[in-house]
Amino acid sequence: MAVFVLDKQKRPLMPCTEKRARLLLERGRAVVVRPAPFTIRLKDRLGGAVQPLRLKLDPGSRVTGLALVRESETCDPDTGAVERLEHGLWFGELAHRGHQIRDALTLRRQYRRARRARKTRYRAPRFLNRTRREGRLPPSLQHRLDTTVNWVRRLCRIAPISALSQELVRFDTQAMQNPEIRGVEYQQGELAGYEVREYLLEKWNRTCAYCGATHVPLEIEHIIPKSRGGSDRISNLTLACRACNQRKGNRSIEDFLQRQPALLHRIRTQAKAPLRDAAAVNATRWALFAALKATGLAVETGSGGRTKFNRTRLDIPKTHALDAACVGAVDQLRDWNRPVLAIRATGRGAYSRTHTSGNGFPRGYLTREKRVHGFQTGDWVRAEVPKGKKAGVHVGRVAVRRTGSFNIQTQGGTVQGISYRHCRLLQRADGYGYSFQPKPQTEEARRAA
Template sequence: MAVFVLDKQKRPLMPCTEKRARLLLERGRAVVVRLAPFTIRLKDRIGGAIQPLRLKLDPGSRVTGLALVRESEICDPETGAVERLEHGLWFGELAHRGQAIREALEQRRHYRRARRARKTRYRAARFLNRTRRAGWLPPSLQHRLDTTVNWVERLRRLAPISALSQERVSFDTQALQNPEISGVEYQQGELAGYEVREYLLEKWNRRCAYCGARAVALEIEHIVPRARGGSDRVSNLTLACRPCNVSKGHQPIETFLKGRPALLHQIQAQAQAPLKDAAAVNATRWALFNALNATGLPVETGSGGRTKFNRTRLDIPKTHALDAACVGTVDQVRDWNRPVLAIRATGRGAYSRTLTFNNGFPRGYLMREKRIHGFQTGDWVRAEVPKGKKAGVHVGRVAIRRTGSFNVQTPGGTVEGLSHRYCRVLQRADGYGYAFQPKPDTEDARRAA
């Protein structure tokens, strides 16, 4: 994974290799600024040569893929065509906490309803004075937009990014439901069929709708056969393995599943239900596109079908980060098999001062102080315990206590009851948790695709 580099005046320079960063630190020419993403600052240099860098995003409802690539051009000796070559420098996967926000708001709504129900005096209804500003998004989706834009700005402060690429729509639901719409690029030529197939794979959980088989070749199957008037609309399509597809043939689904009424009802209901993840992505695609345009950098967009086409053509396994590297116009991608920084949005705590039982009554009070002995929950610390049962070096996120006895969450588990005297801050809490994922397993990732 490339190391971000800042000059003496904290302006971004070209990322360097881990080996070069280690030599600069050993020779005293640089200091560490951040551990995740790992960043150093040079002591004896101002400015430097800049090469074109592009930050590519694959927005998802739960995880957003990030890929920082260096662009160059090569000439094909046979055809003479100029191709865009991308070198992978840094990859990240940003996990959102939209579901946690939704659950917290739902709990708050129950608390408010119970509190108002306990009051016996009459109060006039106030629901008519609630208005929403233009461009309003639900808090769970607004969080997804804000965290994505936040990381774009963070990476711009760490690297001289000159262009952005965004997968603006994973699935164009209007075009999927109306295949006769013309003028859409992926409906023509070599991209035809990629959008529909990828949508169905996500909607039907990558398994046969009839027998539930996984990790087998799946075929697109018409619920109402075309021979009986069925259409090509996505609401009439599902996935089936070859034996089930042949066995069903031109039979109506009611006849084929005559002895399994529960499965028949499930398939009919799931066929009409929209894909929630696609709806969440589509709800924020234009807001994210406008926010990226506001940065002043050129923004390239692409569809989910083009992303999958690029990934399949280049024989790259499927992960969120590598999907981001395949967004937009891609001719070749090199150095993509790198570790990935997993970024998890954890929040910055809660306003509530108590924990509650299921019925809403308090069951304990939380600390009023945010910091104890200079530490706060979420800090990345290094604890060096000299003796005892917990002797050793423990590195991870800390959870503070008023007594000064802290818990440190390490990759191997949680170490409880460490004194604050043994702890040293490596990186302050910033609302995110970090973990380093190894290089993707090529065979497993390709089977999942």
């Protein structure tokens, strides 16, 4: 993974390799600014030549892929055409906490209803006197927008980024529901199948709708066969393995599942329901596009079908970070087999000073001081325990206690009861947790292993 480099005045320079960063640190020419993403600052250099870097984003409802690539041009020796060559430098996956925000708001709503039901003093409910600004997003969706823009700005401060790429249209649901709609360019091109198939894979969780088989080739299947008047609308399509698709043939789904009424009801219900993740992405896509345009950088856009088309053509495995690298116009992509920094939004704590029971009553009290012996929950620490059952080195996110016995959430699990005396601070809490994922492998390499 590339190491971010800053000059003497904290201006971004070109990222370097891990080996070069190690040499600069050993020779005393650089100091560590932050471990995640790993950034160093040079002591003896001011300014320097930089190359164009592009930050690519694959926004998702739960995870957003980030890819930083270096762009160059190459000439095809056969056709003489100029192609865009991209070299992967840094990859990250940002996990949002929108579902936690939604659950917390639901819990708060239940507490307020309970207080109003009891015979206690409470504020009278207000009606028809609240205004919402135009373009307002729910808190869970606003969180996805804010965290994504926050990381774009962070990376712009530590890397000379000159352009952005965003997957603007994840799924064109209007064109899928009505394939005869005119004016949609990709519906008449080779991306049509990729757009519909990717939507179905996300909607049906990459499993056969009839037998639940996974990790097998799946085929697009018409719930109501076309020979019986079925259409190509997305609400009439599902995924099936080859065996189930051949057994069903042109039979009606009622005849095929007459002995499985529960499965028949589930398939009918799921076929009519839209993809919830697609709705969340579509609700925030234009707000994110406007926020990226406000940075003053050139923004390139592309559809989800084109992303999958690029990834399939280049034989690249599917991950959120690599999906981001395949956004937009991509002719060639090199150096994509790198570790991925997993970034998880954890928040910055809560205002409540007590826990609550299942019925909403206070249970215990939380400490009023955030820091205990110089540490606070969310700090990234390194604990070196010399002896005992927990002897060893533990690196991860710490959860403090007033007693000084901390819990450390490492990549392999949570280690409890670590004394603060063994802990050394690596990075202050910034609302995110960090871990590293192994290098992605192609399907051939995975089978060989």
